Amino acid sequence: MFKEEKLKKVQEEKKKWIEDLSKILCETPERLSRFTTVSDLEIKGLYTPEDTQDTDYSRDIGFPGIYPFTRGIQSSMYRGRLWTMRMFSGLGGPEETNRRFHYLLDHGETGLSIAFHYPTLMGYDSDSPMSRGEIGKCGVAIDTLKDMEILFEGIPLDKVTTSMTINPPASILLAMYIVVAEKQGVGKKEIGGTIQNDMLKEFIAQKTFMLPPKPSIRIIVDTIEYCTKEVPRWNTISISGYHIREAGATAVQELAFTLADGIAYVEAAMGRGLNVDDFAPRLSFFFDSHIDFFEEIAKFRAARRMWSKIMRERFMAKNPRSWMLRFHTQTAGCSLTAQQPYNNVVRTAYEALAAVLGGTQSLHTNSLDETYAIPTEEAVTIALQTQQILAEETGVANTIDPLAGSYFVEALTHQMEEQAWEYIRKIDEMGGMVAAVERGYPQAEIADSAYKYQRQIDSGEKVLVGVNKYATDRSPITIWRMKSEIEERQLRRLREVKQMRNNEKVKELLHRIRMVSNNGENLMPHIIDAVREYATVQEICDVWRDVFGRYSDPGYF
Amino acid sequence: MSPERKVRILIAKPGLDGHDRGAKIIARGFRDAGFEVIYTGLHQTPEQIVAAAIQEDVDAVGLSILSGAHGYIFPEVIQLLKEKGAEDILVFGGGIIPEEDIQQLYEVGVKTIFLPGETIQKAVEWVKKNVRPRG
Numbered sequence: 001m002f003k004e005e006k007l008k009k010v011q012e013e014k015k016k017w018i019e020d021l022s023k024i025l026c027e028t029p030e031r032l033s034r035f036t037t038v039s040d041l042e043i044k045g046l047y048t049p050e051d052t053q054d055t056d057y058s059r060d061i062g063f064p065g066i067y068p069f070t071r072g073i074q075s076s077m078y079r080g081r082l083w084t085m086r087m088f089s090g091l092g093g094p095e096e097t098n099r100r101f102h103y104l105l106d107h108g109e110t111g112l113s114i115a116f117h118y119p120t121l122m123g124y125d126s127d128s129p130m131s132r133g134e135i136g137k138c139g140v141a142i143d144t145l146k147d148m149e150i151l152f153e154g155i156p157l158d159k160v161t162t163s164m165t166i167n168p169p170a171s172i173l174l175a176m177y178i179v180v181a182e183k184q185g186v187g188k189k190e191i192g193g194t195i196q197n198d199m200l201k202e203f204i205a206q207k208t209f210m211l212p213p214k215p216s217i218r219i220i221v222d223t224i225e226y227c228t229k230e231v232p233r234w235n236t237i238s239i240s241g242y243h244i245r246e247a248g249a250t251a252v253q254e255l256a257f258t259l260a261d262g263i264a265y266v267e268a269a270m271g272r273g274l275n276v277d278d279f280a281p282r283l284s285f286f287f288d289s290h291i292d293f294f295e296e297i298a299k300f301r302a303a304r305r306m307w308s309k310i311m312r313e314r315f316m317a318k319n320p321r322s323w324m325l326r327f328h329t330q331t332a333g334c335s336l337t338a339q340q341p342y343n344n345v346v347r348t349a350y351e352a353l354a355a356v357l358g359g360t361q362s363l364h365t366n367s368l369d370e371t372y373a374i375p376t377e378e379a380v381t382i383a384l385q386t387q388q389i390l391a392e393e394t395g396v397a398n399t400i401d402p403l404a405g406s407y408f409v410e411a412l413t414h415q416m417e418e419q420a421w422e423y424i425r426k427i428d429e430m431g432g433m434v435a436a437v438e439r440g441y442p443q444a445e446i447a448d449s450a451y452k453y454q455r456q457i458d459s460g461e462k463v464l465v466g467v468n469k470y471a472t473d474r475s476p477i478t479i480w481r482m483k484s485e486i487e488e489r490q491l492r493r494l495r496e497v498k499q500m501r502n503n504e505k506v507k508e509l510l511h512r513i514r515m516v517s518n519n520g521e522n523l524m525p526h527i528i529d530a531v532r533e534y535a536t537v538q539e540i541c542d543v544w545r546d547v548f549g550r551y552s553d554p555g556y557f
Numbered sequence: 558m559s560p561e562r563k564v565r566i567l568i569a570k571p572g573l574d575g576h577d578r579g580a581k582i583i584a585r586g587f588r589d590a591g592f593e594v595i596y597t598g599l600h601q602t603p604e605q606i607v608a609a610a611i612q613e614d615v616d617a618v619g620l621s622i623l624s625g626a627h628g629y630i631f632p633e634v635i636q637l638l639k640e641k642g643a644e645d646i647l648v649f650g651g652g653i654i655p656e657e658d659i660q661q662l663y664e665v666g667v668k669t670i671f672l673p674g675e676t677i678q679k680a681v682e683w684v685k686k687n688v689r690p691r692g
Contacts, residue, residue, distance in 0.1 A: 133629025207575030555598030
């Protein structure tokens with residue numbers, strides 16, 4: 001009763017405020033006819049208790065570390081341990097990247113993250129005709145275990161966790177990591193890290209695809225099944241919204257499509273006969289932190305609440321760890337501008353702040369020069385220190401989920417959740433995400449959003465400082481360039497490895513992978529055996545392309 | 558006088574680069590501007606792009622590259638068009654291309670490069686001014 005009376009009072013006062021406001025607006029109207037987020041969600045001028053009247057604190061917000069985890073997944077959050085500062089790195093060959101890893105670790109980075117070059121991402125070796133012009137450009141070239149051994153020289157794999165952005169050949173790179181650890185005397189049970197291994201978002205957005213959806217998911221489930229038993233500290237998949245957002249999705253689409261992908265993987269693993277509570281605690285997520293501050297914070301909070309409901313109510317998971325949405329965040333590459341690159345430092349700092357206020361577990365901050373190339377050491381240092389300033393100077397890590405209870409943030413969190421459920425219902429009706437992807441549904445939704453946003457930029461309705469407003473001359477910066485000898489060295493090493501290894505054995509092991517690909521047994525132990533004998537990434541992928549066929553881009557636009 | 562046929566443009570995504578947001582936006586923008594647009598989809602080799610350009614009888618090819626492979630792809634496509642006797646198909650491009658590389662691309666015959674921040678309208682105007690239906 002008391003609550004209702006209070007609300008009534010608020011409503012009366014609000015009426016008065018609106019009257020006053022109307023008078024003022026007659027003389028000085030608002031700056032814009034619509035105030036919207038970067039995703040074009042309309043935002044009101046004021047939020048009051050009226051907007052959160054249906055929110056129940058215990059049911060909807062609650063406490064950190066407790067279902068539905070709206071306020072965070074750990075009970076002490078950053079007061080216990082800061083987020084992991086994990087800079088996505090890979091440049092040239094394994095030698096250059098190893099140097100960058102050491103540099104970052106020496107400067108306070110707390111976890112590794114590998115960016116592979118395009119051929120590795122797509123399952124080709126450096127000597128393939130498909131790799132012409134691409135070697136070492138967008139990340140590190142890894143063809144065989146030899147490269148992986150060089151990449152981790154001097155880095156003890158029982159002391160650091162490593163995230164690998166790799167998808168179609170994820171099982172192969174994980175196998176190489178396992179063998180490198182083995183050679184360091186570190187067992188499978190001790191290593192920790194993540195493979196991205198999320199093929200659905202590849203078809204939807206990032207587009208490093210190789211096999212059709214169904215065999216792709218079979219290999220993913222093989223890795224989940226294997227790691228659940230053998231590599232218990234490994235995050236078997238990083239269900240990613242980042243690329244969906246970067247391809248032009250709205251925040252709600254990012255949220256909805258990512259969780260719908262997660263649902264599809266849980267269903268696939270349960271379909272294999274796995275117990276949900278055995279594998280679900282090792283599923284992890286990866287989101288974008290875009291420039292619209294409150295929209296992002298609301299998105300992260302909504303994501304946690306939604307996933308916990310999905311796991312508990314839809315999949316009947318019993319273990320609280322299965323309900324937790326743990327996530328990595330990267331600031332939005334697509335929000336950065338080639339014009340005035342120094343402004344990117346500012347954008348990245350705001351985006352990093354949103355990720356931290358949203359309760360991220362790890363964070364990559366983009367460097368100011370990444371609209372042009374892989375970052376220079378100087379640029380990456382600024383990006384890493386942006387996180388360190390946030391963590392240790394600003395005080396934002398002192399208290400947990402400081403924006404909880406804000407009428408605006410709670411209302412926006414609720415609104416985004418409702419809109420995302422709507423998408424998930426639609427995808428369920430289509431028969432799930434695999435079916436939706438096959439008919440091009442999320443792809444078309446994203447292309448529409450991307451086109452609409454570009455039109456808004458072109459018309460000046462949405463502002464990009466230094467691009468469509470306040471434009472000045474470009475300020476030139478020095479960018480990273482790959483030396484041509486890196487390409488030659490990579491090709492030479494691959495030739496040497498192919499000469500030195502036991503080629504008979506490799507042939508036999510590749511044949512075994514072919515057999516197992518056909519008979520449906522778990523591929524992981526066989527992949528590990530093959531990479532240990534220096535089978536290349538492409539040799540294994542060629543077997544799969546042959547057995548399962550290739551996926552080619554339907555080219556929607 | 559027979560009405561001039563519409564300008565036909567092939568938008569192509571060469572190499573292994575999967576960043577197709579820009580290519581799709583420009584393909585749609587060109588279509589909305591009244592051009593006939595064919596989009597190759599991703600992961601095309603220079604050979605595939607040239608074959609598609611000739612088969613579709615296009616007037617211009619727009620290549621979108623964000624992977625850093627522009628120094629290989631553009632000269633290769635232009636060379637292959639020449640070899641097939643189709644050097645009158647204009648080649649232009651867009652993507653992440655360092656400004657100091659652009660002059661080199663113009664020298665091998667690339668007609669223009671659209672950099673980040675360009676509007677759809679500006680690209681449409683460039684096509685209207687520079688691309689004519691081939692004989």
